Amino acid sequence: MTTMAANPSTAAFDRIWLKSYPAGIPAEIGASMAPSLGVLFERSCQEYRDRPAFTSMGRSLTYGEMEAATRAVGAWLQASGLRKGDRVAVMMPNVLQNPVAVYGILRAGMTVVNVNPLYTPRELEHQLADSGAKIIFVMENFARTVEQVLPRTGIEQVVVTSMGEMLGLKGHIVNLVVRRVKKLVPAWSIPSAILFKTVLSQGADLKLGAAEAGPQDIAFLQYTGGTTGVSKGAALSHANLLANKQQIALWLNAAFRNRERPERLTFLCALPLYHIFALTVNSLMGVALGANNVLIANPRDIPAFVKEISRYKVHIFPGLNTLFNALMNNKDFRALDFSSLVLVLGGGMAIQKPVAERWLALTGCPITEGYGLSETSPVATVNRLDTRDFTGTIGLPLPSTDIDIRDEDGRSLPLGDVGEICIRGPQVMLGYWQRPEETARVMSEDGFFRSGDMGFMNPEGYVKIVDRKKDMILVSGFNVYPNEIEEVAMSHPGVLEAAAIGVPDEHSGEAVKLFIVRKDETLTEAEIKAHCSANLTNYKRPRFVEFRADLPKSNVGKILRRELRG
Template sequence: MSVTDPAPSAPPPGRFWLASYPPGVPGEIAPLGHGSIGRLVEASCARYAARPAFTSMGRTLTFADFARETAKVGAWLQAQGLKKGDRVAVMMPNVLQNPVIIFGILRAGLVVVNVNPLYTPRELEHQLKDAGAKVLFVLENFARTVASVVARTSVSHVVVTAMGDMLGLKGLLVNLVVRRVKKLVPAWSLPGHVPFARVLEEGGKRQLAAVEVEPHDAAFLQYTGGTTGIAKGATLTHANLISNMEQIKLWIEPTFRVKARPEQLVFVCGLPLYHIFALTVNGLMGIALGGHNVLIANPRDIPTFVKELGKHRFHIFPGLNTLFNALMNNPGFAKLDLSGLVLTLGGGMAVQRPVAERWQQMTGCNITEGYGLSETSPVVTANRFDRPEFTGTIGLPLPSTEIEIRDDDGRPLPLGTPGEICIRGPQVMSGYWQRPDETASAMTADGFFRSGDIGYMTPEGYTKIVDRKKDMILVSGFNVFPNEVEEVAMAHAGILECAAIGVPDEHSGEAVKLFVVRRDPALTEADIKAHCAASLTNYKRPKFIEFRDELPKSNVGKILRKELRAAEMAAKPI
């Protein structure tokens, strides 16, 4: 279908979008069969024991292996005195240890705090302090960052793992190459740290104690800027995540009326598991469906990524517009056997029509775009998987999900009229961790989450995003908030004032542009970029810098980012 801007009209009563659902997909999910993610994992591991569950760098864990290894991690954590609800941070890319640790934490009745391993010391310290994490698992490549801040946090145990720790004898060679040949492990010192091998050894001698975890108990603190630039933890409960998994399971079912269902679904896990999209769609969905996840440790290494894809007949590929584009630009990708691909899921950022059309031509599978946020576990809407056309929208609300388009006063708007996208459903977070004021501002009195995105709904129930109410910048699917970039930049003595906006970028969708008024006339672009690199992870750093004599301001002196954006778009229209 092709979506054009409809004339405004009053929305029909009720969930009118259900009329656009694929045949057989119900409007509501069934009552949850598993009270906790831990029980879900245990049930799947028992049911699919002999099947491969996760593969990384040539080593595969079966579901039986996965049950055993997660139990070791959980038992070790319990032996350290951690109690139900305590927070445990995980700071690593997609290596086998990552899902083992995440689901071991959950089986022990504890709460996972996902940490981007590329965080700077400033970003890491804030998150660990805010979460009150008691234990931190980190890949040794990032241990130097931890060493610089851990003494100022509540972390009492740091567990350090190496890239090859779960790869058997091959792991010794992998560690040698990573440390000595590629020199990817900066020198670090963490007195008293615990090697991951010891966790498995000691945990294997203990029994994982059963913990009564209720659906409303917290499972993850998923850090996000929310509706402001202050990083805060979206508290996602077991029910939130299991509900979203069940919603997605119902939504993908019509796919298998178009393409045959494989005996075992193979997922490409190229997005990091610390990102909510991969966590739910790869991690939870893969486990619940008895699927096999192929973990990609470094998705930016496209040649290695393509080589790994060549080893597997894969069926489900969640990704971002930028990732799909990068893969198609690699000569080896076109040579792969892509005939097994059943679903390509696009999220995190807008899927561009040229990318979607080229992907369909190369793979025979269309990219189905959806929409979600960290606060919604994440998926809220998705296009139909049983139809090949590119709609240019974010699709229909998933089962048990309500979407309303509201004005600034919270009143519903007619169809076709842009307003704030507001969301209600079982996947919506319980609130921001220890921030009742932020929670109150993000939620309406009748239980809708205010997304901050501006869009409209069509008469068929499809939603089209047209703008953002907040100034958030979306770089390769990650949120960047201008005030965080500006705060870091303003710490440079040579800057008088500055403003950050997002500008179109062919590689990352958007990139950060910083407008600067100099205090020091000798200040250079290189000076600013070096300064920002010390405190901001790569995707948050300004890619473009423009010096100005003054910045546009309101009559009360507020810098007007919208005028900077308008001038930028006028100068470089899309």
């Protein structure tokens, strides 16, 4: 380990942010944690047995029912021949089967590989092959994608479920509508696939063995672009996620200073559970607190979303700027009773001040902005939860978290100077899965993770993001890397050169714009967009395409994206 910079003038070494902490919030989280996420889950199931844990389309599973279902999944996985640490993929939206599969995998001592269900075959193949996943749980809507890549992966068993499978009698109607009316299930054929309900029935007759997963074992491989465009798995240990859960739980205490804490909390889970934000802040925090998570499978269907949430008294709502904005533009949402709202958390992308002001005026509950990454489990900083003020910052470092602002040579910068935001704490990942060179690139010798985000710290310890170090584009909270977009574009035979940048977008924060130099002069914008649609999931697809005779380059021939951004 190297010594820290001489005479450091930023906050990481004197923790000036502590003076801005709410009263009673400790500087450190302490050491009393469960040994694994599986054990934490089991304890909650015992303590809150009769409470609802997850609710979807009006159907709830209690903690007791979750315990039985996850025990069956875990026992089935162990009986299938998988061992501790083996990777199991989950490719589902927010349906009840998702947390059942995830916590079943964890209880079996295995590692969860979260997969975006909207991935194209190209994207899915990379993730499954890179992770070495042996089993995948997938909803039938996306089984066709799995079928297309199966021979080129190490997947040994596919478990398929349907949208309505755990919804009781109502599920038959849901499946009929999804399959026949909306035609959302493309034809697929995987002869060896088995049904999720078969896993549950077979597992119910099996014994779940001791998982023996320890704090430093990998709980999740959370795939991200990191600081380059190659998708890689952030290896998050049980200790990483348990620490972040404890950090958030301590911070949460301030939210109830001025309001009575409900005996039973209800979370609104509109963000996808495969995303690290919802995984930790909704699912893990909800389980730890004995709360109910109301799952929204398709938050883009705003009318259906509003109708669903009108049935519940929601206390905690994590979301994105784009989602808050879309909801406020719906007249039925504006007519809801917001008196139960205690905490609205904004992350994934910057919260715009006009959106925050409109939300507060409408609901009476402020949006509290925080910040994190897949590599930090995710939460690193949050604004105070006992104030209604919108600071325009990403807040203060959580307990046991250090933030340092550093220059390109790794030296600490004075307060107010802009540099790279570097993070150290128990929530920082073990490293990138099987990529030691990439891990070394983002981890300093003194244990700080280089975020790739540029910002500064003010004298009160609040951190403000001003830019990104890399060319990464942020679309509705998802990282999009120009390299990947360009590589896909260049695979079209009619493209000579390609460059991708982010441009401002009022709905998604940023949108992808693609510049093309044609090899084939007859190439059209529609053809480029169709090619990208076949190879990139929705949020990565270029919204705008501009054809040019040439692209700006450096003297060594590197395309200068900054000049394209103007």
